[in-house]
Amino acid sequence: MLLFKLCGFALVIFSCAFVGFLKANHLNMRVKKLCYLQKGITRFKELVRLHGGETDRLLDKCFESRPIDYSYLELGDHEIVSGLFEEIGMLDTESACNRCELCLSMLKTKYDEAQKKYRDLGKLYKSIGALTGVFICILLL
């Protein structure tokens, strides 16, 4: 009986710690994804300036997977990037580069914000997860 109880407590603590870890990982992945998008768009801008070809071809060169994977991003982040590729089709080279520049500066703001959030909340989520598990176990006792 005691063994079952111990197993149950371990399971609760592990599950709660895992949820906390997932939450912290989500924040970390958003930071990484924003960094990846910034790199891709910077490369895209360079290729536009060098007359490297049409949008589809350039996107293939700049991003590892197509269509671009927007997982882990917030709605605002997604709108910034998709807005760029919706508008860029009608623009000349100079305007397209300027539009990329604007998108990059907006992504930079989002990136700084995401990094700060991860620094502040990442460890907290991880420790809170485990602590919540322990707290639930104490309550059950």
Added chain:
Amino acid sequence: MQENKNFNSVLYAVSDRTKAVLERLSATVKTNTIEIRMRLGLPLALTVGTETVFVRENGGAQFFLSNDLFKITKADLEESFRRLCNNSAFAHESEVKNGYIVMKNGSRAGICGNISPNGGFHDISSINIRIAHEVFGSANEIVRNYKNGGLLIAGSPGSGKTTVLRDLVRQLSNGSTGRLLRIAVIDTRCEISGSYAGYTANDLGSNTDVLITEQKAEGLEIALRTMFPNIIAFDEIATVDELKKVSESFYSGVNIITTAHIGAIDELKTRNVTNLLLESGAINQIALLPRIHGGKIRVFDTKELYHNAVV
């Protein structure tokens, strides 16, 4: 059915609404259509042969204006422009600045609207899609009479100068005269070769190099110095700069084949550029295209022209 295939191959570049109407056209109209004209707020028009035909909302075609014609909206034009440049106006900037976009199958779309100094395009008012077509054998008459020298293909606008030039290049390059001739084509608007992303949509023969450049005169020099051709072919000689380069090639032993807009044969002497071209001695023969498609092409020596034998 080849022409019908060509018609269908340009439909990727029109808006969904317009495409749905054009797809309902009869096979005869599709086969004979050479242009699709979209003008803001005006009925969708086709050039079928030499006539203008309007398209009804139900997909029918007629020669007169009426209330049930399919009208083009701003959204149609913008969607078509996006599709024409594959959602990449910046990649087609040099073409757009010159008012056209080369399409995937070698067809060409002319565009009217506001062009900003840096090449941006806005407020598009009309798009004219010219469906590319190759007519194999259209230059047979010229090939039969070709004397291995400079040749000018003259004709009125729409008489098929480029089509004939394309077929002539193909035949000469493939050795129709008994000798495989090395030909360098200077293609300023990709109209001769139909080049798209490095590939040529039109058959220019197995011994032809294509140089795509906006500057014809510079292109002539590059072709002359680097490709070592027997013949340099290009469309529409128009400036004195180009003439100078033509003279240079003449003295280098390279023959020139080009075209010129000529309404009537006596205009060859009255138009400054063509007159200078003939006087330079770079042209030995002139092929005069008939005004009506299917008419006979007349080929004669420039000497005959100067002795008033033809005029």
